[in-house]
Amino acid sequence: MSFRRDTHPYVVLIPNNAFARHLGDLPQGTLCRAVAYLDRVLTVRPVPSHDEALRLVAAAAVSLADKYEQTSSERRLDADVVEEFVGTTVAAVEAMERELVMDLDCVMDGPTAFTFVERFTRFFKRKDEFLVRTLALRLVDLTLPEFRFVGQILPSAVAASALFLARQILAVPLSNHPEELTGYKAVELMGCIEAMAMLMPEPKP
Incomplete structure (x- = not known):
């Protein structure tokens, strides 16, 4: 079977x-x-x-x-x-x-959502920007067990959604707007961002 x-x-x-x-x-x-x-x-x-x-x-x-x-x-x-x-x-x-x-036809590289986050944030310099990067990577990790993300949404879109959401959660003004960094508009990612937000654990009382 x-x-x-x-x-x-x-x-x-x-x-x-x-x-x-x-x-x-x-x-x-x-x-x-x-x-x-x-x-x-x-x-x-x-x-x-x-x-x-x-x-x-x-x-x-x-x-x-x-x-x-x-x-x-x-x-x-x-x-x-x-x-x-x-x-x-x-x-x-x-x-x-x-x-x-x-x-895999011996093709072992290829971009993942993780590598896209790294690419989008490669010019970050400030400490608060690195916090956004760290949270974005954690948000990407949350999507790994979810079939609605893996194989269904482009890794670049998952990474961009994680970056948008991390910036919003931490309220950090980035040196460049996420749309400039990722090439995606927020409206294009809204469904992915909302689904990702739902994966976040509930805050402890």
């Missing part, structure tokens, strides 16, 4: 994956890239619906993204960790990584 990418909340496997959490100290943007890999892969291959297979594909996507984001890393998968959190072997994860690379 397999599932289609439009009928299963598959992206929940990445940001909430115990394997990813256990790795810890992942470079910024790793989970965003892993979700992008998984979204692309699921356009070309059916994935069995049982948990074991899903964990294997998710773990391989996280591991690949980790390798891409820190190319000088000497991190190696730990056999005990793979067995405990993925339920398989290091060899199986590495074999799945090779399959994913082929599914």
Whole structure:
């Protein structure tokens, strides 16, 4: 039995994956890239619906993204960790990584919402502007488990929406207006911004 990418909340496997959490100290943007890999892969291959297979594909996507984001890393998968959190072997994860690379046509870069936030804010200099950038990146992270964002909205639009919303929340006047930074008008992003705002946790009383 397999599932289609439009009928299963598959992206929940990445940001909430115990394997990813256990790795810890992942470079910024790793989970965003892993979700992008998984979204692309699921356009070309059916994935069995049982948990074991899903964990294997998710773990391989996280591991690949980790390798891409820190190319000088000497991190190696730990056999005990793979067995405990993925339920398989290091060899199986590495074999799945090779399959994913082929599914991705060896194209491992490509922009993500995370990289677009970095691009839009690359000229920020003030401390309060960096706070806007940090909040925008956190807002992008909130969208990762949500299929209505991943694969449905352009990464640049997700990033721009996060920047607009972060600026509004923090009430920080940026050196350049978000429309100049992103190339998007607020009215074009209103649906995305509103959906993103709904993902924010309720403030504690």
